[in-house]
Amino acid sequence: MNPADLNILVIEDSDADFHLLERHLRRGGLQARLHRARDAAELKAALETQAWDLILTDYTLPGIDIRTRLQWIFEHLPEVPVIMVSGTVGEETAVDLLKAGLEDFVNKDNLAWLLPAIDRALKRVALRRRQHRDEARLRLWDTVFEHAAEGIFITDSEGHILQVNRAFTEILGYAPEEIIGQTPRLWKSGRHDRSFYQNLWDSLKRTGHWQGEIWNRRKDGDLVVECLTISAVRDPGGATTHYVAMFSDISRLKRTEEELAYLAYHDVLTGLPNRALLNARLNARLDHALEHALEHARRHRTQLALLLLDLDRFKHVNDSFSHATGDTLLQQVAARLRNCVRQDDTVARLGGDEFVFLLENLHEPENAALVADKVIAALKRPFQIGGHTIPVSASLGISMFPRDGEDAATLLRNADAAMYQAKSEGAGSYAFYTREMTERAREHILLESALRRALEAGELQLHFQPQVDMDDGRPIGCEVLARWHHPELGTVSPARFIPLAEETGLILELGAWVLENACRLAKGWLDRGLDFGRIAVNVSGCQIRHRVICDQVAQALARSGLPPSRLELEVTEGFIMEKAEDAIGILEALRDQGITLAIDDFGTGYSSLVYLKRLPIHCLKIDQSFVRDLPEDREDAAICQAVIALGQALGLETLAEGVETEAQRRFLLQHGCRLGQGYLFSRPLPAEAFEKWLTR
């Protein structure tokens, strides 16, 4: 404080002593304002009217003793320093008065001590005032810390907990004595990955601050969501000395938020997603699918299907029973529908008796039809509600992405149109958006189940197409071709049922059956002295991919007793080249069993010369598509010549498929292809007819 601003009260009844004191202070350079109190009345008035920075008092004053005077002073100004300037006080009294609050004592005979005493007293008072202020601030902080609604904890720079408040204990359940010295890892929830904590520490180190939502675990194991703020406390040199963390428990808020979000996106009655969630999911999938459409379609060949379901005559349930019964029925229907699809498919209720299925990653539209069939079957069992047995059926309309629309609204509209089509065809059925798709899907499903029965029912037969030396017509072998005679559908072409069998996996069983029967019949011919050459059996890529072909061949040869040299396997060029590395080992194992191998449909599958050289094959079958327009088509002629030349260069036989005319035969022979097969020599024949052909 500037000494000129000091207000000093001098309690002195003697004029001479006052002036002496005044002169001494002025001479010492103290330009303070001095005010004098000569008796008790003036002292009382001075204390009541003004605040003093310092009081100098004589020992004696008329009308009031020194102790009462000190009492008065401290009652009015508890912090003011009082220095006694007197000549009449003994040492003992001085000590007593110092104990009573007197700041200092200066003898009138030695006024030289006065100014230093004033200086000391003022400094001590300033220090005391600062301490009082700090103490008050600490008390305030303690109250705030202890009574804050937010949990607070303070750690050292290593993260060891130094202090926690009451709210911390209330929120996390740990008492201070359990937690002091531990680190916050103690209450980690395990819900965040390493990168979450990495980011938190990065931010603290970079900015000294982190704020965010965090999942932790209470002492009792329950999860808690906190809104947490952490601040680093740094020393003047910038080194972190502490971390202060404050958090509030927002678990309830989160739950409420989640409940609201759930209500906004779910149907209250059934708990299924509602129209809003369906649209959100559908749009997200469509956006993604459209973005990656080409790439995705090429790589995965998958589609999305939207199935719109409407319960047949649901209004009748509400009218005949009650709305409560109708509600319960919808709940039970919803539960059955959910069980018809995979976990990652969506079943939503649009409202009323309308439900929607969003099926993802479908390889065929027929898979959507299978789900529709499953749904119709699931609803067939009548519902039992309140003592009533209620039969239910539903009609479903199916639209496919991207074929029937590229946005949610179009797909829904088209599924709706298909659903009305299904309704018009009778309750409990489904329809695709296009009639042609519906028919294809139905036929596919029908054929699939019929094919499963065909083997046991003896509906499959083997036909044999002769293979000849085109120069002299001598038989050199025959190709085995499966035939299916369905009692109602008639003859079903292998071009239709072989791909279906491959898709459903039935080809494994069918392929084994063909091998067994072909070998058995061939052995019978051999036993009866009929020389057919080699018997060529078509092998599907599935049989190789599933690694069953070696066992199937070994078993068929062992059971029939046919010499392996009489058996040839035909594998398509497309499959071999797609899976060349995998196929080589298996084909080698087959060759090692003593059988021969031919590449079927050669010329259609982009053969790699490197693989051709490595594969253990002995024959290339020129695909009939290159033979058909011989000899006129110059490109086909060039391809046939190239394949023949390639076969010769690699030391392989070449056999032309689909030879129908004399001109084709001549052309092929002329260019070095001696072996052929086709209607010119014979159509595929049933076993008995083939035997006759051999002996013709």
Ligand SMILES: Nc1nc2c(ncn2[C@@H]2O[C@H](COP(=O)(O)O[C@H]3[C@@H](O)[C@H](n4cnc5c(=O)[nH]c(N)nc54)O[C@@H]3COP(=O)(O)O)[C@@H](O)[C@H]2O)c(=O)[nH]1
């Ligand atoms: N994995 C298996 N595939 C099989 C089996 N049986 C048949 N198939 C495959 O089905 C496809 C269609 O066969 P198919 O209808 O029998 O047709 C074959 C011949 O009948 C036909 N052919 C023969 N000569 C001529 C001709 O001069 N003209 C003409 N238009 N068609 C003719 O060609 C088919 C033989 O083709 P390929 O097998 O490529 O030599 C067919 O892909 C069969 O392979 C089976 O048991 N397993």
